[in-house]
Amino acid sequence: MNTQNDVVALVNISAQKWPPRHRTYFGSLEIRTPEPGEAFAITPIHACKGIMDLGDKRTMEFPISAREIADDLVLELNGDSGEGSFHGVFVAAGPMPTEEELTEAHRKLDAFHRRLVEAADLEWERSHNPMFITDLERRAARELKLDKPWLYDPKPQAECPACGEKIKAGVAVCRSCRAILNREKAAEFGLVLRESERPLDLMKLREKGSAK
Ligand SMILES: [Zn+2]
Numbered sequence: 768m769n770t771q772n773d774v775v776a777l778v779n780i781s782a783q784k785w786p787p788r789h790r791t792y793f794g795s796l797e798i799r800t801p802e803p804g805e806a807f808a809i810t811p812i813h814a815c816k817g818i819m820d821l822g823d824k825r826t827m828e829f830p831i832s833a834r835e836i837a838d839d840l841v842l843e844l845n846g847d848s849g850e851g852s853f854h855g856v857f858v859a860a861g862p863m864p865t866e867e868e869l870t871e872a873h874r875k876l877d878a879f880h881r882r883l884v885e886a887a888d889l890e891w892e893r894s895h896n897p898m899f900i901t902d903l904e905r906r907a908a909r910e911l912k913l914d915k916p917w918l919y920d921p922k923p924q925a926e927c928p929a930c931g932e933k934i935k936a937g938v939a940v941c942r943s944c945r946a947i948l949n950r951e952k953a954a955e956f957g958l959v960l961r962e963s964e965r966p967l968d969l970m971k972l973r974e975k976g977s978a979k
Contacts, residue, residue: 773814775833777840778864780807780872781855783906788840792817792831798844798856807864812837834858848903853879876910883907884915891917 779798787795792815799808814833818826837858844856853875859868887904900917908915924933929946939952953959 773833774862775812775837776859776862776864777810777812777837777856778807778859778868778872779810779856780869781876781910783854785844788843790815790836793836796840798840807869809859809863812840812858851879851882880907880910884911884913887915887917891915 777798779800782800784800785798787797789795793813796810796812799810801808812833813836815831815836816828817831818828821827841856841858845853848854855872855876857864857868857872859865864872883901883904884907887900887908890899897917897919905918908918925936926932927934927941927943927946927948929941929948930944932941932943934941934943934948937949937952939949939956940947940958947953947959950959
């Protein structure tokens with residue numbers, strides 16, 4: 768096999784971004800994501816040489832075909848979300864994906880998203896708790912352009928005006944920088960003194976001071 772010419776096209780139809788894939792035989796590989804307006808993105812996968820350790824400082828090189836590497840990556844990328852999961856990545860038979868291959872990939876991705884949405888609907892019916900809806904399920908509903916009551920996070924994250932860290936809306940004190948964001952609420956929990964309590968407290972302190 769001529770490894771120089773052994774290249775296959777790993778096709779991605781989804782906008783999902785993955786962290787780089789790592790393999791000892793090629794190092795790190797970025798899986799391409801379609802740019803806006805593109806129907807798919809191709810990441811070319813090249814054949815590699817693996818090195819087998821035979822012991823006694825002897826090694827043996829062996830070829831790994833592009834197809835083997837691509838199949839392995841596809842299995843890893845699609846398979847991380849349970850049985851039958853599909854994230855829109857496949858290996859094209861030729862250098863470019865055919866219409867049939869793309870249609871089939873869209874059908875599979877659609878079916879997977881619909882299953883996720885169904886599971887979320889059931890969960891919502893049972894618990895009405897958005898905590899039990901996964902990010903994957905939310906993403907699936909958005910991909911299918913479905914409006915669901917469980918799509919909305921009831922506790923939107925706000926930013927602390929003092930340090931810029933993400934905080935829960937309505938908290939009294941920023942957990943990062945300790946800035947008091949709601950004095951009334953902070954006082955309620957004894958974190959600061961109420962305006963009205965201050966002079967009195969000062970007077971008490973003075974009294975204590977003079978009693979010594
Ligand atoms: Zn802060």
